[in-house]
Amino acid sequence: MAIRTSRELMAWQPPAGWRELSGVQRRARLDRLGMVIPLRPADWETLEHDQRMAYLAWSTRILHDTPEARAAKQRAYRKDLRAWWVLECWWILCLIVGLWLVWGSGHPGEGVGWRIVITLIVIVLYTMALFIPMQIAKPSPPQD
Known part of the structure; x- marks a missing residue:
């Protein structure tokens, strides 16, 4: 042929x-x-x-x-997704530590207004600088 x-x-x-x-x-x-x-x-x-x-x-x-190639793509996707989750958890841990530094130090009644402002600024900046880009960069599953 x-x-x-x-x-x-x-x-x-x-x-x-x-x-x-x-x-x-x-x-x-x-x-x-x-x-x-x-x-x-x-x-x-x-x-x-x-x-x-x-x-x-x-x-x-x-x-x-082939089935082997599709399985390799799935393994690579799971590896990328696991790395993405580790990085996402790392940034959340950093956010929690930062907020603990703001709220965990000093006496409960001192500068509560400033602490609330700093907390709001940190959460907004975290969302804009890390959370939204991380959601955009999240790996997508391979197309079969």
Whole structure:
């Protein structure tokens, strides 16, 4: 089966159960079919950028989107999320220590107004400088 152009290659649909096959099993199945998926098809030079990117995405999906690769993405996501939680907890601990320094020292009745103002400023600054950016930077799960 000598498929030469990207259009002919991308017209091929993988058989049922393809998603569950490992990379080695996929290569073996393609070899049995006599199908070679080249990095660059014969019409590579005539393709526009979008067509080239579509072909590369297709070949990646066909050859490299294996259960092992998906599991590795999940492990990397869990590792990133764990690191994010550690950093988030660290910043919350720093906030608690800072507020304890404001409220834990001195007598209960001294400068309560200033302590409330300092507390409000610290919480607002913490939210703007750390909490909101940390929520934006939170890792998202991989797309299957």
